[in-house]
Every structure is written in structure tokens, then in C-alpha cells.
Amino acid sequence: MWPADRPDLKMRVVYATFFLVTSKLILMLVPYAFKWATDALNGELDAPGWIPTLLLAPVMLVVAYNVFKIIQWGLNQLRDALFARVGQHAVRQLAYKTFVHMHALSLRFHLERRTGGLSRIIERGTKGIETIVRFTILNTAPTLIEFALVAVIFAFAYGWEYVLITAVTIYAYAWFTIRASDWRIQIRREMNDSDTDANTKAIDSLLNFETVKYFGNEEMESRRFDASMAGYERAATKVWTSLGWLNFGQGLIFGIGMLIMMWMSARAVQAGTQTIGDFVFINAMLMQLSIPLNFIGFIYREIRQGLTDIEQMFDLLDVDAEVKDKPDAPDLHVRDGTVEFHDVKFAYDRQRPILKGISFKVPAGKSVAIVGPSGAGKSTISRLLYRFYDVQDGAITIDGQDVRDVTQKSLRASIGMVPQDTVLFNDTIRYNIRYGRPTATKEEVEKAAEMAQIGDFIQSLPDGYDSMVGERGLKLSGGEKQRVAIARTILKAPPIQVLDEATSALDTATEQEIQQALDYVSEGRTTLVIAHRLSTVIGCDEIIVLRDGMIAERGTHTRLMSIEDGLYASMWARQSEAIEAERRLREARETDEYGVIVRRRLLGPGEMETVDATDSVSSSTQKEGSARGFSSGS
Incomplete structure (x- = not known):
């Protein structure tokens, strides 16, 4: 008053x-x-x-x-x-x-x-x-x-x-x-x-x-x-x-x-x-x-x-903030962009530890992938790097600076993120891209969109860059939302990049298109890739495999595939089978006379499989479908 x-x-x-x-x-x-x-x-x-x-x-x-x-x-x-x-x-x-x-x-x-x-x-x-x-x-x-x-x-x-x-x-x-x-x-x-x-x-x-x-x-x-x-x-x-x-x-x-x-x-x-x-x-x-x-x-x-x-x-x-800047904390000064995790331990709940002593290094300009089964702690690593939580033990450093010793604002300004589920503001496409750098000019926004391979799509819309994306971006497809997320990360131009399962929610065809844009974003930047689909991390300089909060395996794709009965190799085999099944199923749909694939009752003991004369699917496709309970036919 x-x-x-x-x-x-x-x-x-x-x-x-x-x-x-x-x-x-x-x-x-x-x-x-x-x-x-x-x-x-x-x-x-x-x-x-x-x-x-x-x-x-x-x-x-x-x-x-x-x-x-x-x-x-x-x-x-x-x-x-x-x-x-x-x-x-x-x-x-x-x-x-x-x-x-x-x-x-x-x-x-x-x-x-x-x-x-x-x-x-x-x-x-x-x-x-x-x-x-x-x-x-x-x-x-x-x-x-x-x-x-x-x-x-x-x-x-x-x-x-x-x-x-x-x-x-x-x-x-x-x-x-x-x-x-x-x-x-x-x-x-x-x-x-x-x-x-x-x-x-x-x-x-x-x-x-x-x-x-x-x-x-x-x-x-x-x-x-x-x-x-x-x-x-x-x-x-x-x-x-x-x-x-x-x-x-x-x-x-x-x-x-x-x-x-x-x-x-x-x-x-x-x-x-x-x-x-x-x-x-x-x-x-x-x-x-x-x-x-x-x-x-x-x-x-x-x-x-x-x-x-x-x-x-x-x-x-x-309510007190769980994560606070230290008094007179300096800004983060990124020289090369080297990220290191030093024996990091963390748990959301003390009774259930998530990370149990993780140590790895992402050299400047290199890419390191984190893979593993669900619940292994992959996404937790990105949250700790962003300092949404503080580690309970160990340390995370960027160019030797502990992230707990610098301001949160400068830390997050140095990191770019392309998340799995991109949630957009209920505003224009231009606003959502410019969110990466609010001071960006119109030309810079449009250039970032072109680099993210979404410029032509935006130009085809009646209102162009002024088109509204709807609540949480629901007017856009999953691939279009991801491209907007990539565009605003390009506009931000951070020295460190995090790709948190950026393509896991997309189909294989869209994933391949998005991957090209992601490769451009990551070029020359320190990149931490958190992935579910192993096909997206083949080109990474190092792949770290997590299991139960610990590093189970690490190395390049070639080295990990050479480990007999290795976790990475078994995950690769399962995903390859799923991809192949998806491909065969897609081919079956394309060749089916009526364009319909129906689930068939599994055969009981002693029952013979009969194939309708109008079935247009190859015998190899039929066998693959039978193994998974699927068949093509009318």
C-alpha cells in the first residue's frame, strides 16, 4: 500500500x-x-x-x-x-x-x-x-x-x-x-x-x-x-x-x-x-x-x-524450492562443452534408488547415447543435467564446473532439448519456434524452420507462420511437432544438446525423416542421446547401456554387437524382429486384395492350417504372421 x-x-x-x-x-x-x-x-x-x-x-x-x-x-x-x-x-x-x-x-x-x-x-x-x-x-x-x-x-x-x-x-x-x-x-x-x-x-x-x-x-x-x-x-x-x-x-x-x-x-x-x-x-x-x-x-x-x-x-x-542457486553463484562459462558424470547416485524416493553410481564422459563435440530397458534411469540423466533435481551423491560437471555451483539460468541457457513428447504453447507456429530465442528476427525463425525441414509445410498453411497450433499443439502431427521442437532448438543454438527419446513416439518412416534433422542439430555440438530405438544411435561415438541404475555395457555399436549374450545385442535382436514384423505386416496390407488384415485364431494341436485361394500373401509372410497370431485374408 x-x-x-x-x-x-x-x-x-x-x-x-x-x-x-x-x-x-x-x-x-x-x-x-x-x-x-x-x-x-x-x-x-x-x-x-x-x-x-x-x-x-x-x-x-x-x-x-x-x-x-x-x-x-x-x-x-x-x-x-x-x-x-x-x-x-x-x-x-x-x-x-x-x-x-x-x-x-x-x-x-x-x-x-x-x-x-x-x-x-x-x-x-x-x-x-x-x-x-x-x-x-x-x-x-x-x-x-x-x-x-x-x-x-x-x-x-x-x-x-x-x-x-x-x-x-x-x-x-x-x-x-x-x-x-x-x-x-x-x-x-x-x-x-x-x-x-x-x-x-x-x-x-x-x-x-x-x-x-x-x-x-x-x-x-x-x-x-x-x-x-x-x-x-x-x-x-x-x-x-x-x-x-x-x-x-x-x-x-x-x-x-x-x-x-x-x-x-x-x-x-x-x-x-x-x-x-x-x-x-x-x-x-x-x-x-x-x-x-x-x-x-x-x-x-x-x-x-x-x-x-x-x-x-x-x-x-x-513452499520452498528444492533446487536453489548458491549465494552469488557465477554463470556457467562453456568453453568446449565437455559433460561428465562422476559416480552419480540419485533416487526420487530414498527407498528406491534410480542411479547407483553412474560415471561417464561426453567429450566436446562428440555424441554419447544412453540406452537400456524401461525404468533403467535414462530420462533421469537428462533431468539431472538440467538440474531439475540435485544429485544425492557424486557430481555433474560441464567443462569442470559443477552444475550445482553455477546459476540455473545460465546452465539451462547452454543446453538444448528435443524431448520425446513435445508440448507446444497454444499460440502461433512462429511463437513456438521463436520460444527458443525470443529475440530472434523473422528471417532467423524461418531459416530455423527450413533447417528443421518444416518450412515448406508451414508455407503451405493458409496462415503460414501465424497458424495456431491448438491446445498443446494438437493440431499438428507428431512429426510436425517434433520438427517445431527441432527448429526452436536450432534457433537457440546451444553448445550442448540433449535428445531425450526424440523419435520413440514416431513411426519408422517419420523417424528416418526426423533423424536427418536431428543429425543436423547435433553436428559439432556435445550431444547426449537418450534413446529407446537403437537404430537411432548407431552413429554415436559411444553407447552406454544401463540396467537397474548401473552401467552394464559401453562402447561403439560394433563392439557392443560383438559381445556374446550381451544386453545391447539382445535388445537389438528384439527390436530388429519387431521392425521386420512391422515391415512384413505393412507389405501384407499393401498386397491384400481387400486391404484388410485380420487376427486369426491360433491353431490347436492337430489342426491343419488352410489357406484361402484368394490369399495374396506370400507363404513366407503367412508363416511370419502365424508365428505372431496374424493372417491376411478376407
Whole structure:
């Protein structure tokens, strides 16, 4: 509320405070104008002699009553307008701080949290901050000033008994409001939890739209979402019902206080100690007081609900980053780009180690491949190199510099990544390619696309580089997304390159095309290849085979193939069989008269295989298909 680096906002706070106090002082004149007008109409006005008679005329007093209200209303609007930028600046700063903190948290945190729930927490928290800022400054302070002025006026004009009744009424009103709001806040939490759960399910389902369609589970997803919304419906109904009881209790307390004070004033008028104008004045003052009293309940409810809404957001801000830069950590200076793993040990869970003392070196400008069965720890190596996690033992160095000793920003700026599953931003193709280097020119973006062999495809689109890729890039095929990922890596031009199973999700034909672009990206750069398909790593300078978190074999493709009963050789044989089976199956589809391949029942003992005369598949293809339970035919 008092930004140290913004003197213009400080002046806005000063002016807003001035208008706030002035408007409340003028507000106190409104009931007085009403009282004087009433007494003037009754002939009971006893005014000082120095006030001109014209100004004491009933019509002039009625005009004054309305003029005071207009001035007070105008000052309030000026106050709100001046403070608007101050409040929104505070909201923006805290929202920005939360967003930056989310990016500073570890990969582990984001993998364990649901995106839908996280976005909802931030959304509600930002709105909650705005609510607290607005009601604390623009309503709480004016209300307290008004209470103080009313107490002073009642004390000097009518006696301390009026002040006492007013104070008791305000205290009872505030006590009831706080107790009832505390009860309602528990219901509000239930509503927020149900809302978060429903939003999480909705986003999760929509992000997996294709999977839902594949399995025809629209009704199941709808039931899950409706179950969450049913919980929200129950909690929201309780919130509104409890609000009705709260408003009734507040009205009852204020009504009793007003009844007592009006009875006292009526008795005083009958006794001749007060005029009818005094009776009207007290009534007007109480009615005027009811507005900030209602605001007290509303303000407290809104602030408490705002605190509830930002509760989880503050919990997020309290989450400590797992990976941090050391104080005064220097930037990484890449000279040659040599990457070394020194006896690296790591586990996501202490009870289940992933890497058990891995040591290898990727010389400058060379390529090293990491292969092995699923779960051997291949992708973990790339995450450790990027320092998404810190090693538990050992060290990772680049040109002799421990990655834990340099800034994360400089480390990641020196490494390029082509992942297995490229997720694109829901923006244009140009934006997604330029993401590799946001300062790149239009010509540089287009050149990178040409190098990634996707330039012609982009030019063929109606909107060219300004074509939208859709949510997570779903408008593009797998091969097209990979080429976009390669293009932005080319644009980044890092000295170190990581290819994390970049072609494992593609078919063989597309893989061969993408591999040409990957070879171009890797040329002259230190390259770490993490692969599932062994055919993509034949040309690497060294291949490291992992098994159970340890290096089982290492060497060139030729050397590893020469190891009798070796793990690499057996993996190669299995993949070769699968590739050959895929080739034969493809040929069978192409030569089949009807273009249909059907799965055939496996033959039982003693059963003879019969081949239909119309079968167009060669006998060798039939044998291969029988071995795997497939056949061609009509």
C-alpha cells in the first residue's frame, strides 16, 4: 500500500486519505441539515445570530442537505479513483510474485500437483487479494472514522447514555457478525475444495480429450465431474442459507438498538428537552450509521472469505524450492562443452534408488547415447543435467564446473532439448519456434524452420507462420511437432544438446525423416542421446547401456554387437524382429486384395492350417504372421 519505488503511488495514497477524511466530515453535516430544516419548518430553529436569515430558510436548508450529500458522494468517488491504481498495483505485484515462485519450484512439485487445481488456487488467491486490499483500505478506515465522529456528536449533543447504547449495539452487532462469519468460513472452505476438485477434473478431462474419445468414456467423465459439482452445490447452498441467517441476526440487533434510542428521544421530545428536529437528527444519524454497520459485517465476511481464498495461495508461497542457486553463484562459462558424470547416485524416493553410481564422459563435440530397458534411469540423466533435481551423491560437471555451483539460468541457457513428447504453447507456429530465442528476427525463425525441414509445410498453411497450433499443439502431427521442437532448438543454438527419446513416439518412416534433422542439430555440438530405438544411435561415438541404475555395457555399436549374450545385442535382436514384423505386416496390407488384415485364431494341436485361394500373401509372410497370431485374408 506504500510502494517504496513508486512516489506517484505514494502521492495517490496521500490524496485519497485527505478526500476520505473530508468526505466523512461533510457526511456528518447531512443529518444536521435535515435537523435544521425540520426545526425551521416547525418554527423551533434556534440558530446563532451571525448566520444570515436567508440561509436558515427551510428551502435553503433542504438544498444544503442535498448539496452535502452530493459533495460527500463526489469525494468518495475521487478517493476510490485515486486509490484504484494503488490497489491494482499491489494485486499485480503479489500475483507476479506467485507466478515467479511457481516457476522457481522444483519439477517434483509440479509433477505431484494437478494443473487444474493449481490454476484455480492462483485465480482465487488473486481475487482474494484484491478483495482484501479494497475492503481494508476503502471501507474499514472510513467506517472507523465515522463511528468515532458519531460517538463525539452524541456525547456532546445528547449525553453519554446515547453513546453507551450506540457502543453496545455496535459491539453486539460486531460480535455476532464475527462469530457467524467464522462458522460460515468453514462452509466456504468446503465449497472451495469442491470447486477446486471439479475444476481439476474438468481440465484434466479436457486436456485428455482424445483419450476420453478413444475409450468412449464421456459418460464416466461427466459423472465424475457431476459428483464434484454436487459437493459444490451442497456447500454453496449452505453458504447462501447461512448468509440469510446472518443478515437476520444483524437486522435484529440493530433494530433493538435503534428502538431503544428512538424511544429515549421520543420521551425527551415529550419532556421538552429535545425538538422534533433532534428526533429526526438521531433517526437520520442511526440510519446513516446502519450503512457502515452493514459494511462492517460485509467487510468482515469478505475479508475472511478473501483470506480463505488466498490461504492456499500463501501455502504455495511458503513452499520452498528444492533446487536453489548458491549465494552469488557465477554463470556457467562453456568453453568446449565437455559433460561428465562422476559416480552419480540419485533416487526420487530414498527407498528406491534410480542411479547407483553412474560415471561417464561426453567429450566436446562428440555424441554419447544412453540406452537400456524401461525404468533403467535414462530420462533421469537428462533431468539431472538440467538440474531439475540435485544429485544425492557424486557430481555433474560441464567443462569442470559443477552444475550445482553455477546459476540455473545460465546452465539451462547452454543446453538444448528435443524431448520425446513435445508440448507446444497454444499460440502461433512462429511463437513456438521463436520460444527458443525470443529475440530472434523473422528471417532467423524461418531459416530455423527450413533447417528443421518444416518450412515448406508451414508455407503451405493458409496462415503460414501465424497458424495456431491448438491446445498443446494438437493440431499438428507428431512429426510436425517434433520438427517445431527441432527448429526452436536450432534457433537457440546451444553448445550442448540433449535428445531425450526424440523419435520413440514416431513411426519408422517419420523417424528416418526426423533423424536427418536431428543429425543436423547435433553436428559439432556435445550431444547426449537418450534413446529407446537403437537404430537411432548407431552413429554415436559411444553407447552406454544401463540396467537397474548401473552401467552394464559401453562402447561403439560394433563392439557392443560383438559381445556374446550381451544386453545391447539382445535388445537389438528384439527390436530388429519387431521392425521386420512391422515391415512384413505393412507389405501384407499393401498386397491384400481387400486391404484388410485380420487376427486369426491360433491353431490347436492337430489342426491343419488352410489357406484361402484368394490369399495374396506370400507363404513366407503367412508363416511370419502365424508365428505372431496374424493372417491376411478376407
